[in-house]
Amino acid sequence: MERRDFLARTATAVSVTLLLGNFRSDRYHFVGSALAAGNSDGQKATLEQRFADFALAMKYEVLPADVITSVKRVLLDTLGCAFGSVGSEPANIAETTIRKTFGDGNTATVIGYPRPATIEGALFVNGVLVRSLDLNDTYIGTEPFHPSEMLPTAIALCEENGRTGRDLIEAVVAGYEASMRVNDAISFIERGFHPLCAASYGIPLIAGKVWGLPKEAIANAVGISGARGFTSFVVNSGAISMMKAMGLAATATDGVFATRLAAQGFTGPSGTLDWLASKMKPAKEGFAVDLELAGYRLPRVAFKRFPVQIELQAVAEAGALLSAKIKGRALDIRAITVETYPGIIERVADPAKFRPQTKGTADHSLPVCLAMALLDGDVMVAQFEKDRWRAKDVMALVEKTSVKPGESLISKLPRGRGANIEIVFTDGQSLRETVEVPEGDAERPLSRSSLEHKFINFAVPVVGKAGAERVISLVDGLEELKDVRELTRALRGSGKQNPA
Numbered sequence: 495m496e497r498r499d500f501l502a503r504t505a506t507a508v509s510v511t512l513l514l515g516n517f518r519s520d521r522y523h524f525v526g527s528a529l530a531a532g533n534s535d536g537q538k539a540t541l542e543q544r545f546a547d548f549a550l551a552m553k554y555e556v557l558p559a560d561v562i563t564s565v566k567r568v569l570l571d572t573l574g575c576a577f578g579s580v581g582s583e584p585a586n587i588a589e590t591t592i593r594k595t596f597g598d599g600n601t602a603t604v605i606g607y608p609r610p611a612t613i614e615g616a617l618f619v620n621g622v623l624v625r626s627l628d629l630n631d632t633y634i635g636t637e638p639f640h641p642s643e644m645l646p647t648a649i650a651l652c653e654e655n656g657r658t659g660r661d662l663i664e665a666v667v668a669g670y671e672a673s674m675r676v677n678d679a680i681s682f683i684e685r686g687f688h689p690l691c692a693a694s695y696g697i698p699l700i701a702g703k704v705w706g707l708p709k710e711a712i713a714n715a716v717g718i719s720g721a722r723g724f725t726s727f728v729v730n731s732g733a734i735s736m737m738k739a740m741g742l743a744a745t746a747t748d749g750v751f752a753t754r755l756a757a758q759g760f761t762g763p764s765g766t767l768d769w770l771a772s773k774m775k776p777a778k779e780g781f782a783v784d785l786e787l788a789g790y791r792l793p794r795v796a797f798k799r800f801p802v803q804i805e806l807q808a809v810a811e812a813g814a815l816l817s818a819k820i821k822g823r824a825l826d827i828r829a830i831t832v833e834t835y836p837g838i839i840e841r842v843a844d845p846a847k848f849r850p851q852t853k854g855t856a857d858h859s860l861p862v863c864l865a866m867a868l869l870d871g872d873v874m875v876a877q878f879e880k881d882r883w884r885a886k887d888v889m890a891l892v893e894k895t896s897v898k899p900g901e902s903l904i905s906k907l908p909r910g911r912g913a914n915i916e917i918v919f920t921d922g923q924s925l926r927e928t929v930e931v932p933e934g935d936a937e938r939p940l941s942r943s944s945l946e947h948k949f950i951n952f953a954v955p956v957v958g959k960a961g962a963e964r965v966i967s968l969v970d971g972l973e974e975l976k977d978v979r980e981l982t983r984a985l986r987g988s989g990k991q992n993p994a
Contacts, residue, residue, distance in 0.1 A: 540713065541765070541767055543709065543713045544785050545713065548672060550703075553664065561793065564790075566969050574948050574950075575627055578627050582626055584622055584739045584740070585622055592615035593611065597612060602616035603649075604616050604620065605646075605987075608988060614750060620646030624643050625741075626739040627801045628802060628803060634911070636680065639689040639692055644696055644700065647701070658977065659975030660975075662972065663972060665700045667790075667792065670792055670795075679781065682727070684776060685770065685774040690741050694720050694749055695720055697719060697749030698719045712753075713764075714755075718752035725744075730841075767783065796934055799932070801875045802858070808913040810864070813863070817871040824891070829894055829917075830864070830894050830896070832897045832914070833898055833901075833914035833915075834913045843861065859883075861891075861892040868891060903930070913929055950962050957986075964984050
């Protein structure tokens with residue numbers, strides 16, 4: 495080792511020791527930024543260091559107005575989804591288990607439940623709550639990804655540390671944007687992994703921002719979290735289990751732990767995404783992540799009108815429109831033909847989706863969701879909770895359904911979330927409906943009134959009408975909140991609510 499390198503490393507070690515001597519046990523606050531790595535001799539910054547720079551540069555004052563508005567929209571939508579899952583079996587199991595795993599902490603709110611929990615406990619349960627209904631937001635880069643599952647981490651950490659609404663906005667934007675840009679840069683599904691893996695790069699940025707960590711600590715946290723954050727796509731394949739609801743919640747818990755380690759000086763690897771791009775087939779040439787502050791993705795996040803997989807939104811909407819035209823002729827339907835995209839067919843119309851055995855498979859089943867829309871005129875949470883998807887009339891239409899690639903839709907790519915549906919009756923008559931862009935898509939945004947309606951429907955059974963309106967008011971004025979705990983207090987439940 496050259497003397498200059500030795501002295502540089504020694505100086506860094508001394509800086510770490512001095513900083514940790516000023517370390518408070520209850521919060522991660524460092525004095526100064528001496529730990530932040532400087533790249534000597536013009537050495538190129540690692541991607542992990544660039545992620546850290548990206549997070550540290552994320553300041554409320556520089557955020558465009560539409561990005562701040564988008565944060566409020568995703569926050570309201572996400573909290574509504576969480577309220578809708580309160581009392582559900584996955585959430586109750588998670589809420590019971592975290593206390594045996596992480597202890598009975600009192601630092602963070604469990605949405606809709608009366609008892610607080612530890613940071614890791616709360617963000618895990620809240621993550622399960624957000625995901626369970628399959629009604630939370632979606633960003634589509636190389637593949638569908640649900641960034642809202644990272645919001646529980648930002649909320650819990652800001653609550654524990656008494657951060658402001660603006661701090662929460664900064665943390666949310668840092669986590670969302672980093673993860674969505676990873677999603678833009680590489681496909682995890684092509685390599686056998688779940689898109690939620692992108693969040694392993696966003697979670698440490700959220701924690702690092704809230705805890706006020708210096709650059710090198712955040713970079714190490716990203717390295718540790720990124721190296722561990724691989725979840726197999728089997729979670730969403732075949733018969734879908736409850737684990738669908740906890741995949742990103744577990745990644746978030748792990749990412750916070752990684753950041754705790756890095757805050758204490760634990761080092762992590764660099765090049766985790768580069769390794770994935772070069773070593774896992776298909777190899778990706780010229781791999782790069784766009785970490786320029788411009789070009790925010792948040793305004794391009796889609797919201798769901800129906801509680802089904804994002805690629806089924808157009809199918810459900812088209813089915814609901816056709817339902818009014820069928821006028822009681824469901825028994826006379828001879829055949830149903832659906833045209834959509836090959837990748838969508840592979841994910842939501844494989845053989846297991848024609849005979850779902852679990853609720854998690856049913857809300858990812860094209861033929862089942864279409865059949866319920868045709869018969870009932872809508873697709874709702876209650877249909878899945880009350881096993882409507884198992885009914886004989888639903889399964890009778892499923893058996894008459896075939897799915898194939900739609901050439902007219904494929905020609906319009908990359909706008910690839912539409913569907914053509916044709917119904918043929920026994921007398922030879924037919925009906926046809928096409929939805930190229932579903933309601934809630936970034937190109938057809940969910941209106942403010944529709945967003946509020948969705949939130950109110952789920953929140954009122956848990957916190958009452960006045961409580962739901964209070965949450966809406968606090969979210970609308972998020973940037974003026976002096977302490978996020980004012981919001982989290984409004985999210986607590988009485989413990990008497992019932993599942994959706």
